[in-house]
Amino acid sequence: MAQSSFKGLVVPGSATGHRMSRRNLLRGAAVGVGAVTLPALLSACGEGPGGNKDEVTVGSNASDPVPKKAYAAAFTAYEKESGKTVKVNTKDHNDFQENINRYLQGTPDDLFMWFAGYRMQYFAEKGLLIEISDIWTDFTGFSDALKDQSTHEGKQYFVPYYYYPWAVFHRKSLFEKQGYEQARTWDEFIALAKQMHGDGIPVAFSDKDGWPAMGTFDYINLRANGYEFHKALMAGEESWTDPKVKNVFDLWRELMPYYQKGALGRTWEEAGQSLQKRETGMAVFGMPHPGQQFPPDERDDIDFFAFPEIDPQYGQDAVEAPIDGFLIAKKSKNVEGAKELMKFLATPEAEELYLKGDPNNVAVNENADTSTYSALQKKSVELVSNAKQISQFLDRDTRPDFASTVMIKAIQDFIGNPKDVDGLCNSIERQKKTIFSQPVG
Amino acid sequence: MALTFPRRAGRRRLRRFTRRDVVVLGVLLGIPILLDIVIIWGPTLASIGLSFTAWDGIGDIHWVGGDNYKNLVDNYPAFWPAVRHNVLWLLFLGLIATPFGLFLAVLIDRGVRFSRFYQSTLYMPVVLSLAVVGFIAQLVLGTDQGAINTILANRDDPIDWLGDSSINLWMIMIAASWRHVGYVMILYLAGLKSVDPELKEAAAIDGANARQTFFRVVFPTLRPVNVIVGVITVIEALRAFDIVYAVNKGRNGLELLSVLITDNIIGEASRIGFGSAIAVVLLTVSLGFIVTFLVQELRGARDR
Numbered sequence: 136m137a138q139s140s141f142k143g144l145v146v147p148g149s150a151t152g153h154r155m156s157r158r159n160l161l162r163g164a165a166v167g168v169g170a171v172t173l174p175a176l177l178s179a180c181g182e183g184p185g186g187n188k189d190e191v192t193v194g195s196n197a198s199d200p201v202p203k204k205a206y207a208a209a210f211t212a213y214e215k216e217s218g219k220t221v222k223v224n225t226k227d228h229n230d231f232q233e234n235i236n237r238y239l240q241g242t243p244d245d246l247f248m249w250f251a252g253y254r255m256q257y258f259a260e261k262g263l264l265i266e267i268s269d270i271w272t273d274f275t276g277f278s279d280a281l282k283d284q285s286t287h288e289g290k291q292y293f294v295p296y297y298y299y300p301w302a303v304f305h306r307k308s309l310f311e312k313q314g315y316e317q318a319r320t321w322d323e324f325i326a327l328a329k330q331m332h333g334d335g336i337p338v339a340f341s342d343k344d345g346w347p348a349m350g351t352f353d354y355i356n357l358r359a360n361g362y363e364f365h366k367a368l369m370a371g372e373e374s375w376t377d378p379k380v381k382n383v384f385d386l387w388r389e390l391m392p393y394y395q396k397g398a399l400g401r402t403w404e405e406a407g408q409s410l411q412k413r414e415t416g417m418a419v420f421g422m423p424h425p426g427q428q429f430p431p432d433e434r435d436d437i438d439f440f441a442f443p444e445i446d447p448q449y450g451q452d453a454v455e456a457p458i459d460g461f462l463i464a465k466k467s468k469n470v471e472g473a474k475e476l477m478k479f480l481a482t483p484e485a486e487e488l489y490l491k492g493d494p495n496n497v498a499v500n501e502n503a504d505t506s507t508y509s510a511l512q513k514k515s516v517e518l519v520s521n522a523k524q525i526s527q528f529l530d531r532d533t534r535p536d537f538a539s540t541v542m543i544k545a546i547q548d549f550i551g552n553p554k555d556v557d558g559l560c561n562s563i564e565r566q567k568k569t570i571f572s573q574p575v576g
Numbered sequence: 577m578a579l580t581f582p583r584r585a586g587r588r589r590l591r592r593f594t595r596r597d598v599v600v601l602g603v604l605l606g607i608p609i610l611l612d613i614v615i616i617w618g619p620t621l622a623s624i625g626l627s628f629t630a631w632d633g634i635g636d637i638h639w640v641g642g643d644n645y646k647n648l649v650d651n652y653p654a655f656w657p658a659v660r661h662n663v664l665w666l667l668f669l670g671l672i673a674t675p676f677g678l679f680l681a682v683l684i685d686r687g688v689r690f691s692r693f694y695q696s697t698l699y700m701p702v703v704l705s706l707a708v709v710g711f712i713a714q715l716v717l718g719t720d721q722g723a724i725n726t727i728l729a730n731r732d733d734p735i736d737w738l739g740d741s742s743i744n745l746w747m748i749m750i751a752a753s754w755r756h757v758g759y760v761m762i763l764y765l766a767g768l769k770s771v772d773p774e775l776k777e778a779a780a781i782d783g784a785n786a787r788q789t790f791f792r793v794v795f796p797t798l799r800p801v802n803v804i805v806g807v808i809t810v811i812e813a814l815r816a817f818d819i820v821y822a823v824n825k826g827r828n829g830l831e832l833l834s835v836l837i838t839d840n841i842i843g844e845a846s847r848i849g850f851g852s853a854i855a856v857v858l859l860t861v862s863l864g865f866i867v868t869f870l871v872q873e874l875r876g877a878r879d880r
Contacts, residue, residue, distance in 0.1 A: 236633055236846045261634050335732070343739060343824055399828050400719040400739020409720060414731070535844040536632075544654055547828045551741050565651045570847075573630045573638070 191472040192222045194238065194247035196231035201427055205492025212488050213479045219472065229344075233539075239263040243464035245473040251284035251293055251458035252527040253369070257535060258462075259287035265463040266290045270474055274481045276500040280525055284458055294461045294477045297486060297496040300515050301350045301455040301528075302439040304425045305417035306410065309336070310438070315416070317440035319451075321358070321386070324443040328393035331416035339415035340394035341406035342550055345543035348398070349529035350455065351390075351419045352546060355383045357453040358445035362524040365453070369533040371571035375564040384549060384556040386445065391553050398550055404428060421457065422515060426495030434494070437511055441518060454522035457531055458499060534570065541566045620859065627852035634846075644853035655854070658831040661745055662861075665752075665832070666813035673753035674809050677760025682790065684761070685768040699762050701755040710822030713751040714738065741829025748830060752819055756812060760805055767801035768794070803873070810865050814858065833858045 193210065197203045203225060210221040224244055231238070231248075238247075239258065249255055258264055271282075271291035285293035303318075310317070313334060318324035328338050342348035357365050360379045367373045368380065395401075395415055407428030409415040418425065425437055441451045461480055463473045479485050483503035490498055491507070497515045498505075505516065519525065530538035545563050549556070593601070627644055631637045648655050680698060684691045701709065716723045717737035725734050738744045771794055779789040795802075817834040820826040826835030833854060840851030 233843045235844050237842065240634065261632070263634065343828075345825065345827060397719040397734055397736030397739050399741070399824075400736040400744075405718075405720045536847050539843050540839060540847065544827060548653070551828065562651070562653050566647075566653075569643075569647050569651060573632070573847075574635070 188469060188472060189218075190220045190222055191246060191469055191476050192224060192244035193476075194231070194244035195223050195225040196228045196248050198225055198227045198231075199427060201495070202423075202493050205489045208492050209480070209485050209488040212485070213476060216479070217475065219475075221476065239464050239466070241466075243466050245467045245469045246461050246463055246476055248459065249293070249462045250527070250531050251281075251295055251460060252531050253533060254527070254531040254535060255285075255293050255462065256287040259290075259292050263465050264292045265465055265467065265470060266292060267294070267463065267474060267477065270478055270481075273478070276483060276502040277481075278501065281458070281499055284525075284527070285460070292462055294481050295458045295499040296460040296480060297489065298456045298458040298499055298519070299422035299496045300518050301354065301419065301421045301457075302441055302518065303417050303443075304410065304420045304422075304437060304439045306413065307436050307438040309413055309416065313416075318443045319440075321443050321445045325389055325393075327417075328390060332393040334416075336414065336416045337395040338390070338393050339406040339410050339418035340398040341401035341403050342398050342547055343400055343402050345547065346528075346530055347403045347406070347420070347424075348546050348550060349542065350421065351387065352383065353455055353526065353529050354419065354442040355386050355445065356380075357455070357526060358442060358449055358451070359383055359386060360446075361449045362453045362526060365526055366532070369529070371533070371537070371567055375567060376560050381556050381560055384553070384559070387549075388553045388556075391550075399547055422497075422511070423493070423495035426511075434511070435509065439511070439514070452523040453526055454519055454524075455526050455528060456519050456522070457528045459496075460499075537567060537570050541570065623852045623855045623859070626849050627856045629849040631848045632846045633848050637849075640849065644850050647850065648853055648857070652836075654831045654836055657829075658833045658836050659857075661831055662814065662816070662833050664745065665749060665816050666810065668749045669753065669756055669809045669813050670806075673756045674760050674805060676753075677757040677805075678764050680757065681761045681764035681768060685765060695761075695765070698758045700758065702758045702762070704755065705818065706752065706755065706816075707818040707822045709751050709755055710748075710819040713748065713819070714823060717747055738823055739828065744823075744829045748819060748823060752812075752816065756809070759808065763801055763805055763808075764798070767798045771797050799876075803869075807869060810869075814862055814865075833861075 195203070195206060197206050206223070210223060213219075214221055226234075235249075235258075240263070249258075255264075268291045271285070274294075277285075277295065281295050282291070285291050285295055303324075305315075309315070313331075313336075315327060315330070316323070318327045331337060340348070353365065356368070359382055360368075364373060364379060368375070374380075395406075395409065403420075403424055404427075406415070406418055407420070407425045410418055410425055411429050411433065419442065422439075426434060429437060441454070444451050461477055463470060463477070467473055481500070483498065483500040486498035486500050486503045487507075490496060490503075490512075494509055494512060497508075497512055497519070505513065508516070526532060529542060533542075541563060545559060549559055626637075628639065628641055629637045630640045630644075680694075684695050688694070704712075714722070717725075719725060719734050719736050719739060722737065724737065728735070735743075737747050775793050775797065776789055779793045784792065815834060816832055817826070817838070820830040820832055820835060821838070824830055826832055826839070837851050837855045837858065840847045840854065
């Protein structure tokens with residue numbers, strides 16, 4: 136990660152060529168200690184010497200093979216176009232997220248991949264990001280909703296790259312064979328789930344990773360209580376003991392009997408594979424999740440429908456569509472180079488290059504060429520463009536400390552024991568109060 | 577400390593250390609002491625200090641008094657399960673895995689057939705890191721694709737070995753014991769080999785049966801090994817972390833104090849004050865064991 140921290144390393148040469156004596160050895164050891172600690176101290180003070188202006192480093196969380204390859208294609212194109220080199224440091228997706236705080240305060244790369252919305256604004260508020268309003272004004276093809284998701288207190292920080300909608304995914308051929316109908320309302324949805332369960336192909340469900348079930352929670356909340364309530368709840372303004380929240384869990388419990396058993400021991404990959412093997416009928420997922428688990432020649436068989444309506448007042452207005460993109464860390468060593476690369480990444484061509492390798496997402500830029508899109512991608516674009524509101528995701532719409540230390544456990548507890556909703560909501564509310572009482576930054 | 581040597585030596589008119597030696601000794605002792613202070617005592621005291629604050633690692637540090645501890649006990653749902661799991665872990669290793677390791681060591685020491693083969697097979701897992709043991713546990717116990725569930729072939733109602741919070745801790749403790757037993761066995765085996773055979777002969781002449789010989793004669797002479805094994809068992813139980821983290825990040829029935837500390841301090845969350853409070857709890861528990869152990873040791877050394 137930190138290339139510069141080893142630049143000053145001096146290999147102690149005192150031990151070579153001489154006959155070893157005790158004192159020589161000690162002297163060598165002292166030099167060795169100095170050589171090891173000194174550069175570490177120097178780099179801890181900040182900038183290492185120099186910094187190659189023709190090289191831009193990119194911190195990547197795209198550790199899954201499909202996106203990793205797709206990003207490589209986009210960066211290679213930039214290298215050819217600009218004559219500069221792009222050095223990508225890829226880290227495991229979840230590790231990258233969990234270490235983000237230390238990463239940004241340590242020796243971050245010039246540019247790094249991150250998420251839009253609250254989860255970006257949190258770090259902007261802490262002063263760990265570089266404002267890019269100056270280059271944002273030249274960007275074209277980004278909607279106001281996207282600009283909103285890239286902005287904190289009137290300043291832009293984020294370059295959106297692609298997004299993917301969450302919906303109910305299933306195999307087209309399985310629905311045809313079994314005579315299933317896509318559900319539009321909650322009652323139809325429950326009836327469908329019940330029918331599937333009766334046929335021995337239950338609803339796929341997994342939450343070992345802690346986040347996949349959040350999508351279902353979000354959607355029930357958005358459909359039953361509306362987008363504004365979701366926003367306020369995530370911002371810590373609404374109470375978790377509100378009957379509206381309990382209603383979300385009560386509705387969710389109706390679905391529980393029809394899930395495949397053992398959700399807490401199953402990763403999202405395994406749930407996606409069960410969908411691919413026709414062992415399960417449908418699943419609430421983001422678009423890349425089933426996509427990455429299906430072999431390429433079977434991807435055409437993936438279809439989805441919008442999460443069903445619960446309260447007609449809110450219909451199917453909101454769509455959960457997390458946006459991924461790029462940020463520059465305050466400690467970036469090559470801000471100019473990073474901005475140049477950002478300008479490239481904001482073009483429709485750069486997005487097309489990526490999507491060619493990873494057709495499980497959709498370009499954010501309106502000018503991107505959609506003629507090569509699969510039917511699924513086209514349907515996604517339609518779903519999102521018809522949405523009245525776009526939410527990100529539970530762990531992207533609220534404070535990271537709340538999402539990771541409270542909500543993961545709360546939802547897993549609910550899945551393990553769906554009966555004690557009162558106790559659960561009280562516990563979440565008490566923890567929320569302590570966490571939100573601490574200021575950001 | 578090093579400076580007292582020459583003075584005392586001088587009084588005895590036996591000046592064995594030159595000035596240079598004193599400097600060398602001073603440096604050699606000084607560096608470890610300095611490192612000890614910087615690496616161990618500094619962070620320890622910092623943790624204790626931070627546990628009374630709220631801090632996200634970047635902005636200002638806010639003094640909150642005992643709030644973190646109050647929250648921990650009253651509001652943090654993962655805390656008491658974590659304490660319970662750590663205690664269970666300790667009991668499981670101490671009462672089941674460790675005695676079982678001793679049992680195997682005795683069997684092998686008595687020279688059962690193929691004892692060398694058993695010895696190496698049982699010792700094999702010790703070379704694996706606990707994180708790797710965690711991955712192996714997942715391959716064996718996974719819900720959909722694990723070896724055991726594949727053999728049981730019960731697809732409609734599979735046993736969720738690692739996801740069901742009422743059994744997953746036991747599964748993980750068994751996996752951890754797999755490694756622990758081998759470790760304990762090898763230590764006891766070394767101890768048993770060093771027991772003077774004449775002791776056993778004397779016991780046999782006195783008419784002791786095999787059980788009496790072991791419990792009355794051999795086991796007491798293993799005292800130094802017992803102490804080491806006891807310490808290792810306690811350390812393993814308190815520092816348990818990697819195996820549950822590899823399995824499910826230490827959630828859903830696998831909460832441990834060490835995991836809660838990590839989650840709060842180094843995760844995206846960065847509740848450093850709150851995490852430090854948990855660390856102080858773990859420190860207090862560890863100190864309890866360390867102090868007991870030291871007192872026992874010092875007393876034992878005096879008695880001998």
